[in-house]
Amino acid sequence: MIRQDKLLRSLWCWLLLLPLVAVVIFPLAVMFLTALKPASEIYVYPARWLPQQWQWSNFSAMWTQTGFGHALLNSLLVSLSATVLTIAVSVPSAYALARLKFRGQGGYRQFLLVTQMISPVLLVVGLFKMAASIPWFDGSNMTDSRLSVVVAYGAFGIAFAVWMMSSYFETIPRDLEESAWLEGSGPVRTVLRVFLPLALPAMAVTALVTFVNAWNEFAVVYTLIRSTEKQTLTVLVTNMVAGQYVVQWELVMAAAICAVVPVAILFAWMQRYMVQGLTSGSVK
Known part of the structure; x- marks a missing residue:
């Protein structure tokens, strides 16, 4: 009887969520079906949802014609580097904000x-202008350097990361650290062995949000990066549409689908950390 009630409750929940699921999946379905159409079927009237000829070769043609592999590696390198930089700077700052009391602390939180x-x-x-004024090793400046993009992304993400992690760090009881101190553990060892394992869910959620923001960002990388071999996926997909006399929408949609896949895999992999970091406390 209890199992039937749970099954019925789950069924009602899925029925209520079905419109939201349809709204979320619909653009992805249109992108995927368009990526599998030949060019002759995209501009037909009336429009057909399903392709009459499934052209899987659009993905391989997109990969070879657009340099998608280089852009994918650039996006991974920039996003991962920005995430590591953000977490490395934000964790000590968030710990200090959660554990140390100082004048103007509330105003600083509002500033973040x-x-x-x-x-x-x-x-x-x-x-x-800042990147153009900073000299680089080869005598040029940092306007066409991936490092400048990483630093910019880290600067934009640190404030959010500190605010988000400090709120979670405050839920971790001080008694755990004080107990470690009484047993002879030093402050650094206590943070590494006791505090950070408990803060792992919040760090995982913050890292995920930072990575996605860096992966999807367009304006900064489009301004700072000029060379084609250093462009990221957002710039690549935009260049496939902007300034083109004929837009190959089947290749554009194939590139967009391939750009979404890494983020979707990352979300699926870190889903349990995300739910734990957003809903649970530190002591069970």
């Missing part, structure tokens, strides 16, 4: 929230 209201688009001109 206010910075999230500033769009990166408003700062691209200033970022470009």
